[in-house]
Amino acid sequence: MKKLLLLCIVIVSCISCGNDPIPKPKAMLRLEYPQPKYKTVDIPLPFTFEKNEIADPISKIKLDGVNNIYGVNINYPKLKGTVYLTYKEIKDNNLTDLLRDAQNLTQKHTMIADEIEGDIYENPKKKVFGMFYEVGGNAASQSQFYVTDSINHFLVGSLYFNAIPNYDSIYPAAVYLKDDIKHIMETIEWKE
Template identity: 40%
Template sequence: MFKNLAFTLLALLAVACSDDVKPKPKGELRLEYPTPNYQAFKNNCAYTFEYSDFAQIHDAKNACWYNLTYPKMKANVFITYFKINNDFDLHVKEVEKMVYEHTIKASAIETKTFSYPQNRVYGNMYELKGETASNIQIFVTDSTKHFVTANLYFNTRPKPDSLAPAVNYIKQDLMKMIETFRWKN
């Protein structure tokens, strides 16, 4: 009996001490970004704002539409402008439609309303959590003449944990954009 117990114990130790290699999950790179320096966006449109020198502005397909790109992050903020012609409600509904189309993939949608009456700047910022195509969507308006939207997209598959540092960095830039947003007329 002692021989059987010793043999069993020896066999268990031999199996337990094997050097089997187990694959480890693929790691993601931790990214840190520079402290932003902000500069004024100058154009011939009805609005202006400040944006980070880490980003670049390019003209888009329509007048007063722009792409604010973050090349090192592979991110784009699409900025669109609409003149309000008794269709304010239609523009707001279109923004909300675009935001809530992401409910299939979004684990949460946080809405922040902002109001700067001294500058006639009003609007909402929507932060979409989870594996959504767009992470942040904004609209800014004076509620009578002008309506601007900004939508953040990454040129990569949505991975919330990996994109979180970039989303947070750009979110701070977009908040600065809102705080410094001004109508020219």
Template identity: 40%
Template sequence: MKNRKNFILAVLALLIITFWVSSCISDDDNFTAPKPRAYMRIELPSHEYQKFDLPYPFSFEYSKHSEIYPDTSRNAEPYWFNIYYPSLGVTIFVTHKKVKNNLEEYIEDAIRFANKHIPKADDLLEDIVLDNENMVFGKIYNIEGSDVASPCQFWVHDSTKNFLRGSMYFDTHANNDSLQPVIDYIRNDVLQLINTFEWIN
């Protein structure tokens, strides 16, 4: 009698455990799994360019989908300006300096500004600019990483009189992984700017 009672209790306990385990791992419709990370789709405009023709000591082509306005900040100097992309929330800040036997100083400053982003960068890629015909020499920096504040920077000079530096920033802090299409789009525009750049004496 005791054996039969123990057997019934053991079977009952086994049924309860089986029921409990099966309820924990059932294919219930209410079961939710974590969704993969997704980013919103960004519609990018086509690449169309126009000539920068203000009375500055240089000219270049820039995007028709951007606006150029002078830098009005307190420390701004002549020929400083910004290229703003209203639909993308991106600004390229551009500064110009007259060279007076201090070209190396300007180059070192530009390198230092790019290197400031290294702690948050996954990679820093450099492209050399070498256009002997138009006397345009410099570098383009592609700074990769999800938390990098300025993913694209550049500088050019004519080796004797002029130095120009540009850096790209988003209007708001964002994850660069989600904005990679915008970064690539702006980098193409920077290449167009550099490839069409000319000094005007």
């Protein structure tokens, strides 16, 4: 009996002895999105632009016929995000008010955002001038922009996710859609 007990202890000791535990490296979520393919959107609006084909087709346009205001939503169901575009006609010297409203929309995120970076956008050939804002942190909107020709047209765009804004979780999608928003800005063409 003692020999059996001693044999069991030796076997358990040999089996239980192993390498020291090594901590596992931190894992990062790897999200891959398709290479963007863009298509021109030419619908009854005072402008055209190119959108990524992974976005839903644009089917609804809201119109305030009195004030010439158009609203277009570009939905990205796989990314759970939407880019909201709002077009307003410049009239009665309201450009200053439109610019102030667009900038205030971005500045409302300063209480929650870690940082807000702005990039000036200019395309004199197409008469498109504006600003792109990237909002860092757990803000509701990660990217915003406005563009204008300074005479007739003014367009504001904002990216929102259909999720609680946890920057670490939405970061890959926010970067992907940031590039799409910049592409929208770069392909805007006003209709005369």
